Amino acid sequence: MASIPTSKGDNPQAPTGAAISVRNLRVNYGSREILHGINFEVPAGETLVILGGSGSGKSTLLRTLVGLETPSGGEIWMRGKNFAAMSEEDRDELRKKMGMSFQGGALFGSMTVGENVALALQEHTELDESTIEIMVRLKLDQVGLSGFENYMPAQLSGGMKKRAAIARALSMDPEILFFDEPSAGLDPIIAAGIDDLILKLKKAFRITIVVVTHELASAFLIADRMILLDKGVIVANGTTKELQASSQPRVRQFLDRIPEPELTGEIDYLQMLTGDVPPIRQ
Amino acid sequence: MDISTRQSGTATIVDVVGDITLYNSPEVRKVLLNLLKEKKSPRVIVNMLSVKYIDSAGVASLVEGLKLSRDLKSTFALFGLSRTAQEVFELTRLVRVFEIYTNEEDALRGGSPNTNAAPVR
Amino acid sequence: MAITETIGSATINGLAYIGGLARLAGSSVRTIFIEPIRGKKFHFGRAVHQAMAVGVEALPIVSLISFFIGTILALNAAYELRKFGAMQVVASAVAISMTRELGPLMTAVVVIGRSGSAFAAEIGTMKVNEEIDALETMALEPVDFLVAPKFLAMLLMVPCLTVWADFMGVLGGGVFGVSAASFTWGSYISATLDALQSRDITNGLIKAAMFGLVITAVGCQEGFSTGLGSEQVGRSTTSAVVKSIFMVVVVDLIFTAIFYLTAPR
Numbered sequence: 331m332a333s334i335p336t337s338k339g340d341n342p343q344a345p346t347g348a349a350i351s352v353r354n355l356r357v358n359y360g361s362r363e364i365l366h367g368i369n370f371e372v373p374a375g376e377t378l379v380i381l382g383g384s385g386s387g388k389s390t391l392l393r394t395l396v397g398l399e400t401p402s403g404g405e406i407w408m409r410g411k412n413f414a415a416m417s418e419e420d421r422d423e424l425r426k427k428m429g430m431s432f433q434g435g436a437l438f439g440s441m442t443v444g445e446n447v448a449l450a451l452q453e454h455t456e457l458d459e460s461t462i463e464i465m466v467r468l469k470l471d472q473v474g475l476s477g478f479e480n481y482m483p484a485q486l487s488g489g490m491k492k493r494a495a496i497a498r499a500l501s502m503d504p505e506i507l508f509f510d511e512p513s514a515g516l517d518p519i520i521a522a523g524i525d526d527l528i529l530k531l532k533k534a535f536r537i538t539i540v541v542v543t544h545e546l547a548s549a550f551l552i553a554d555r556m557i558l559l560d561k562g563v564i565v566a567n568g569t570t571k572e573l574q575a576s577s578q579p580r581v582r583q584f585l586d587r588i589p590e591p592e593l594t595g596e597i598d599y600l601q602m603l604t605g606d607v608p609p610i611r612q
Numbered sequence: 613m614d615i616s617t618r619q620s621g622t623a624t625i626v627d628v629v630g631d632i633t634l635y636n637s638p639e640v641r642k643v644l645l646n647l648l649k650e651k652k653s654p655r656v657i658v659n660m661l662s663v664k665y666i667d668s669a670g671v672a673s674l675v676e677g678l679k680l681s682r683d684l685k686s687t688f689a690l691f692g693l694s695r696t697a698q699e700v701f702e703l704t705r706l707v708r709v710f711e712i713y714t715n716e717e718d719a720l721r722g723g724s725p726n727t728n729a730a731p732v733r
Numbered sequence: 734m735a736i737t738e739t740i741g742s743a744t745i746n747g748l749a750y751i752g753g754l755a756r757l758a759g760s761s762v763r764t765i766f767i768e769p770i771r772g773k774k775f776h777f778g779r780a781v782h783q784a785m786a787v788g789v790e791a792l793p794i795v796s797l798i799s800f801f802i803g804t805i806l807a808l809n810a811a812y813e814l815r816k817f818g819a820m821q822v823v824a825s826a827v828a829i830s831m832t833r834e835l836g837p838l839m840t841a842v843v844v845i846g847r848s849g850s851a852f853a854a855e856i857g858t859m860k861v862n863e864e865i866d867a868l869e870t871m872a873l874e875p876v877d878f879l880v881a882p883k884f885l886a887m888l889l890m891v892p893c894l895t896v897w898a899d900f901m902g903v904l905g906g907g908v909f910g911v912s913a914a915s916f917t918w919g920s921y922i923s924a925t926l927d928a929l930q931s932r933d934i935t936n937g938l939i940k941a942a943m944f945g946l947v948i949t950a951v952g953c954q955e956g957f958s959t960g961l962g963s964e965q966v967g968r969s970t971t972s973a974v975v976k977s978i979f980m981v982v983v984v985d986l987i988f989t990a991i992f993y994l995t996a997p998r
């Protein structure tokens with residue numbers, strides 16, 4: 331199924347125009363398959379929103395895209411190169427052009443907020459410390475955290491941590507940005523600020539952005555394209571307009587916020603309670 | 613990226629050609645700080661006509677130039693921002709902080725900076 | 734059948750574990766000594782910071798413990814030696830046991846408790862909070878960034894602490910010698926110096942350096958193998974302490990045997 335990649339990771343069949351191209355991607359945790367053959371593309375400079383219920387595999391997909399999980403099958407192409415076939419150096423070069431904001435922030439607890447944002451710049455560039463200081467203040471200002479550079483992550487609220495994490499993801503002026511639920515748990519004003527920032531970043535820096543979110547209003551505001559993930563498969567993939575107009579039941583259920591129907595049948599329910607139905611394999 | 617300087621009256625014009633990025637902005641910074649600190653230039657004007665892309669490291673280097681010019685009581689201006697550069701300055705809320713002109717003549721004449729000028733290209 | 738299988742798989746697991754430790758040490762050596770030659774920066778600042786935490790902050794407790802150990806050694810030696818009226822041998826008994834064995838070993842125990850466990854907790858917490866993942870997405874190799882400075886700090890500081898522990902141990906023995914045996918401070922010190930050969934001290938320091946490497950490798954390895962959930966950090970920390978003590982004793986045995994076999998008769 332998977333084609334044989336060339337040693338350099340270049341391939342004449344590399345998808346052109348797309349910043350990210352995912353083909354038949356499969357990901358396992360142990361023996362349990364989480365993503366069952368995912369296909370999608372993100373054109374350069376566009377924003378893709380990944381929708382889906384809890385546990386549908388959104389975070390796993392994002393982690394795989396940034397190379398934290400190794401696919402058990404399929405391919406990921408980024409900027410015309412096959413991620414899996416890249417050398418360690420090429421992968422690091424690519425990573426310097428990517429930014430990731432984790433669902434829980436993942437700020438370095440032993441460093442101040444400013445040091446968190448400055449770290450990649452100090453490690454990867456020859457910029458003067460005074461330039462880096464100004465850049466850190468610029469990034470923190472963009473996420474509404476001006477003046478917090480000397481705070482430790484533990485001294486921040488959950489929403490502030492998340493925004494600091496976004497500032498850190500922006501530190502190297504990435505070409506591709508990944509956000510895992512950037513506005514979950516933030517108050518509506520701050521959440522709107524994050525949406526606004528995403529739109530501005532796209533406009534000013536032409537960044538390709540992949541956002542996992544639950545917030546439908548935000549999703550429709552920022553997205554060019556959307557995919558809906560359900561139990562590890564893509565059930566809908568299209569432009570924002572196409573998704574909105576879709577009549578597919580699973581899409582409608584998600585967009586119209588209709589709760590999951592209860593387990594059908596007394597027998598099924600009894601079997602579940604008595605443990606006759608095997609639990610989900612780990 | 614190429615960077616060169618020329619004199620026009622009392623002002624020094626810095627011509628930058630190419631993108632200003634994380635990796636080459638230290639060069640821009642060095643030129644600007646040298647002009648202001650060592651050469652004591654009373655007015656430094658950065659020509660951005662041929663800068664298609666500037667990232668936040670580039671912006672930060674210009675901010676350093678501006679800061680130093682304020683400290684030394686000289687002046688610092690930019691002209692010829694491309695549309696994307698203009699957007700970057702708007703995103704970082706710096707359009708009102710810098711003296712920004714559409715073209716070289718206006719920048720040399722000084723006076724009230726045309727901050728809300730439409731992008732040149 | 735079952736027993737051979739158990740022993741077999743335990744051996745394989747043990748070897749795999751040691752392989753993991755060696756990998757950590759190997760890539761740290763590359764980061765500290767080889768990469769800087771190729772122009773990649775290594776932050777000595779972080780190593781210095783670690784060295785302060787590992788070495789300087791451990792000084793009071795190492796001093797106290799080794800002083801007491803020195804006194805205990807003197808008491809134990811005197812208990813036997815006074816039967817033969819050979820109290821003057823107390824000084825050399827203390828000096829040799831301290832420099833060859835108990836100085837390095839007690840220092841290692843303190844360092845395991847203070848730093849080995851802290852390494853496991855630090856890295857384990859970072860693992861649980863996805864900070865390790867964040868480092869990777871920022872193209873920062875966690876081993877270069879976190880482990881290499883710790884190896885460098887421990888390689889330097891454990892021997893330094895050991896020299897200090899040797900000195901405090903001799904002092905502890907001297908207090909007994911001067912107050913309860915017929916030593917003066919002058920005669921105790923000169924008896925100590927007469928008894929010691931430079932081999933005793935260097936062998937002790939070689940052991941100390943090895944202990945430093947083992948403690949770092951085990952602490953970091955346990956940190957990296959922390960599972961999901963913050964309660965796993967506690968498990969890693971405990972396991973780092975127990976495994977480090979065991980590994981230090983094994984390494985001690987191996988090196989003591991080597992020193993014995995290679996010693997001039």
Ligand SMILES: Nc1ncnc2c1ncn2[C@@H]1O[C@H](COP(=O)(O)OP(=O)(O)O)[C@@H](O)[C@H]1O
Pocket residue numbers: 359364382383384385386387388389390391961
């Ligand atoms: N580290 C892991 N080990 C094992 N299973 C995991 C791990 N992380 C997530 N999972 C499982 O993978 C599935 C998808 O998880 P995730 O990608 O976090 O979903 P989402 O982000 O959409 O809520 C869930 O069923 C979860 O139990």
Ligand SMILES: [Mg+2]
Pocket residue numbers: 388389390433510
């Ligand atoms: Mg998730």
